[in-house]
Amino acid sequence: FNSGNTSVEEQSLYMATVNICELSHKEVELRCELTGNVAEGYSAGKVQLSQTSIAVRGQEEEIAKVSYAKVIFDIGKNTKETVTADLDYQFYDEDGQVLNLSGIHAEAGQIQATLPVYVTKELKLTVDFKEAPGAQLADMIWAIKPESVVVSGDASVLNDMDSIVLDSFDLLSVTTESTSHSYAILVPDGCENLSGVTRATLEIGYPDKTVADVTTHNIRVENASASRNVELLTQELSVRIFGTAAEMEGITGEDVAVVADLSDYAVASGTYMIPAQVRVGDGKTIGVSGTYQVQVRIPEF
Structure with missing residues (x-):
């Protein structure tokens, strides 16, 4: 037999039997x-499985033996955080015996199991205080009410937490003997505030604040052009300072330094009012109220 480029030199007939x-x-x-245990002081929630049933197919007499499928989830010893694992499953009959039936086909791969582990902790309430010269936390009387709250939640979130930061607070804003500020208590996502208190109050005061005006002649410029003689027209300046009575005792104008930076006036000429930085003593304990400037005359090139 020939047909184009195809040829058959020998033919045979075969018979096949197909059972359907x-x-x-x-x-x-x-x-x-579940196997293993949760550590003392912790609690576990309900196991979460990626699916709750498995579809099986096979011959009727085979799948009829299957009562349920099961995974064994080992969470380890003294577990202190949420556990997740990918697990294999097996089929069981109604007597709880494992079935090893090759004719059963399952429509599922591994099962992901998660056991949420919870912990209950008392978290201290804090504020991120921003200190400044003349406004040191050590010089103030303050309290946060309530001091703490009891929170329950996922151990992986709370294990490393000891406190809740309510907000930041600039201590320069404290100008009276007593003031109060209210903040919302925000617990981490997924956690529960068991205390039932949703707001905290910061009470803070500056019981020993002393304010004084001092006059200084200690005025200078910096970063001026070396080729020009800058004339400092402001010869004295009155500065308002503050601190505790002990820190302020003995402070005079000689302890106050006023510096005007001419970096931005390198090619300028004429008379200008230049912003000035004021520093008292070591610059750490005494604060300065207000902003200041000095007048200078810059000659032409």
Whole structure:
């Protein structure tokens, strides 16, 4: 036999027998057996499985033996945080015996199991205080009410937490003996505030604040052009300072330095009012109120 480029030199006939069996299908419950334990002081929630049933197919007499499927979830010893694992499952009959039936086909891969582990902790309420010269936390009387709250939540979130920061607070804003500020208590996402208190109050005061005006002649410029003689027209300046009575005692104008930076006036000429920085003593304990400037005359090149 020839047909174009194809030729058949020998032919044979074969017979085949095909058995066609009807496959059955059903859904079986997926169960989870836990092993291991949660550490003392912690609690576990409900196991979460990626699916709650498994579809199986096979011959009717085979899948009829399948009562349920099960994964074994080992959470380890003295677990202190949420555990997640990918697990294999097995099929069981109604007597709880493992079935090893090759004719059963399951429509699922590994099962992801998660056991949320919770902890209850008392978290201290704090404020991020911003200190400044003349406004040191050590010089103030303050309290946060309530001091703490009891929070329950995922151990992986709370294990490393000891406090809740309510907000930042600039101590320069404290000008009286007593003031109060209210803040919302925000617990981490997914956690529960068991105390039931939703707001905290910061009470803070500056019981020993002393304010004084001092006059200084200690005025200078810096970063001036070396080729020009800048004339400082402001010869004295009155500066308002503050601090505790002990820190302020003995402070005079000689302890106050006023510096005007001419970096931005390198090519300028004429008379200008230049912003000045004021520093008292070591610059750490005494604060300065207000802003200041000095007048200078810059000659032409």
